[in-house]
Amino acid sequence: MKDIVIIGGGPSGMAAAVRLAEKGYDVAIIERKEELGGILDQCIHDGFGTKIFGVALSGPEFAGEFIEQVQKLGIDVYLKTYVKSVEASGKVKEIITVSPDGVEIIKTKSIVYAIGCRERHQFEIKIGGTRPAGVYTAGMVQRLVNLYGILPGKNVVIVGGGDVGMIVARHLYLEGVDSILVVFPEEFFAGLPRNVQQCILDFGIPYRPRTVVKEIVGKDRVEGVILVQVDEKWNPISGTEEFYPCDAVILSVGLVPYTKKLTDIGAEIDPRTKGPIVNEFFETTVRGVFAAGNLVQIFDYVDDAVESAYLAAEGVEKYLRGEERLERPIFINPGENVRTLTPHRVEWKDERPITAFMRPAIEGKAWIIVRNERGEILEKSFRRYVRPSTLERIEISRDILENAEEVFIDVRGL
Numbered sequence: 001m002k003d004i005v006i007i008g009g010g011p012s013g014m015a016a017a018v019r020l021a022e023k024g025y026d027v028a029i030i031e032r033k034e035e036l037g038g039i040l041d042q043c044i045h046d047g048f049g050t051k052i053f054g055v056a057l058s059g060p061e062f063a064g065e066f067i068e069q070v071q072k073l074g075i076d077v078y079l080k081t082y083v084k085s086v087e088a089s090g091k092v093k094e095i096i097t098v099s100p101d102g103v104e105i106i107k108t109k110s111i112v113y114a115i116g117c118r119e120r121h122q123f124e125i126k127i128g129g130t131r132p133a134g135v136y137t138a139g140m141v142q143r144l145v146n147l148y149g150i151l152p153g154k155n156v157v158i159v160g161g162g163d164v165g166m167i168v169a170r171h172l173y174l175e176g177v178d179s180i181l182v183v184f185p186e187e188f189f190a191g192l193p194r195n196v197q198q199c200i201l202d203f204g205i206p207y208r209p210r211t212v213v214k215e216i217v218g219k220d221r222v223e224g225v226i227l228v229q230v231d232e233k234w235n236p237i238s239g240t241e242e243f244y245p246c247d248a249v250i251l252s253v254g255l256v257p258y259t260k261k262l263t264d265i266g267a268e269i270d271p272r273t274k275g276p277i278v279n280e281f282f283e284t285t286v287r288g289v290f291a292a293g294n295l296v297q298i299f300d301y302v303d304d305a306v307e308s309a310y311l312a313a314e315g316v317e318k319y320l321r322g323e324e325r326l327e328r329p330i331f332i333n334p335g336e337n338v339r340t341l342t343p344h345r346v347e348w349k350d351e352r353p354i355t356a357f358m359r360p361a362i363e364g365k366a367w368i369i370v371r372n373e374r375g376e377i378l379e380k381s382f383r384r385y386v387r388p389s390t391l392e393r394i395e396i397s398r399d400i401l402e403n404a405e406e407v408f409i410d411v412r413g414l
């Protein structure tokens with residue numbers, strides 16, 4: 001029987017595995033693809049690892065650093081192995097896998113799920129019209145272009161002004177497509193300013209804010225889209241419809257944690273992050289089952305996803321050692337101007353500060369405040385600039401939580 005099985009061999013899964021193997025535990029990684037690395041194999045741009053390694057690596061380079069450590073530590077890796085179902089209620093957990101070798105049951109004392117996220121599709125953003133060939137998600141395009149050398153089309157409309165949409169726009173420009181138009185409903189790009197400059201403005205790629213695709217037009221292949229302008233509440237402004245010819249539509253409209261496998265074993269889900277409810281060491285509401293990386297919430301930077309995996313690894317160790325928990329959990333709740341917040345509660349006796357990841361709902365100079373239910377400020381820290389597109393990492397001291405049943409995190413603009 002294994003001490004820990006990690007499901008998912010992306011950067012988060014590998015990071016948790018490495019940390020636990022270094023501590024001497026018997027670890028295995030199960031990955032459905034033919035190699036480790038997760039989505040990083042298709043992200044050939046640089047910008048990965050600036051916090052952990054202090055340099056901007058490409059996705060495959062970043063993954064390579066961890067793959068090397070996995071190999072050096074002799075961690076068991078099951079590739080081309082899909083986790084079909086899990087029985088996690090008892091102390092001994094059973095993972096049923098399917099691989100070219102057949103169906104297998106792997107027994108383990110604990111599990112870390114690190115299976116990442118999925119891309120939102122056109123049905124989730126209510127695009128009407130026909131369903132011809134030529135409609136892709138951004139991740140699909142990255143795979144086609146970067147791994148297989150296939151262009152999605154020659155005249156491309158990209159829906160979504162976040163980081164992924166901008167990165168894909170620059171990439172297609174450099175690969176030589178004839179035309180690109182980026183449309184998005186916000187007043188300005190939602191992604192990092194660095195990407196607006198380096199991916200869009202530097203290359204003069206055309207974009208239209210406050211614009212969405214209303215319909216896709218085409219029978220067998222995309223022939224164009226109906227664009228429509230929207231107001232500040234994203235409602236279409238009638239009379240502004242316009243046919244725009246193109247042969248590919250690329251959707252980059254957000255990522256959603258892939259939680260089906262966790263709900264199957266009874267883990268509770270946070271409707272804000274759409275990921276599992278976790279404690280300060282990323283343990284889900286099922287004892288001995290932990291989660292890490294983009295499965296918990298969407299991390300902008302792989303470095304933060306890796307940090308969540310390191311925290312999960314610490315939690316696994318506490319679980320395996322049978323360390324003491326608090327008599328009852330202390331809840332950490334999103335307060336004023338907070339869109340998402342992880343973790344959701346504090347459950348273990350420990351001295352280390354609690355690392356939390358929070359997405360603000362406002363933009364500008366702000367205080368991040370930890371307060372109790374009576375509104376008394378327990379701790380605060382200043383930020384020169386917060387914005388919804390940037391995840392904030394905060395540390396909460398444990399001593400301020402003494403005697404508290406719950407605390408709230410607020411973001412207060414100045």
Ligand SMILES: Cc1cc2nc3c(=O)[nH]c(=O)nc-3n(C[C@H](O)[C@H](O)[C@H](O)COP(=O)(O)OP(=O)(O)OC[C@H]3O[C@@H](n4cnc5c(N)ncnc54)[C@H](O)[C@@H]3O)c2cc1C
Nearest residue numbers: 008010011012031032038039047083115116293294301302
């Ligand atoms: C287009 C794009 C650009 C990005 N650019 C940057 C950047 O410039 N800098 C930066 O720091 N970050 C960037 N990121 C973010 C970064 O890539 C992610 O934070 C990171 O990859 C998350 O890692 P993960 O291990 O949680 O998930 P993933 O990398 O998605 O890994 C999950 C793994 O789980 C496996 N899996 C899923 N289901 C099963 C199953 N049932 N059984 C077995 N295995 C399974 C999958 O095959 C996959 O290998 C970018 C992300 C995207 C999408």
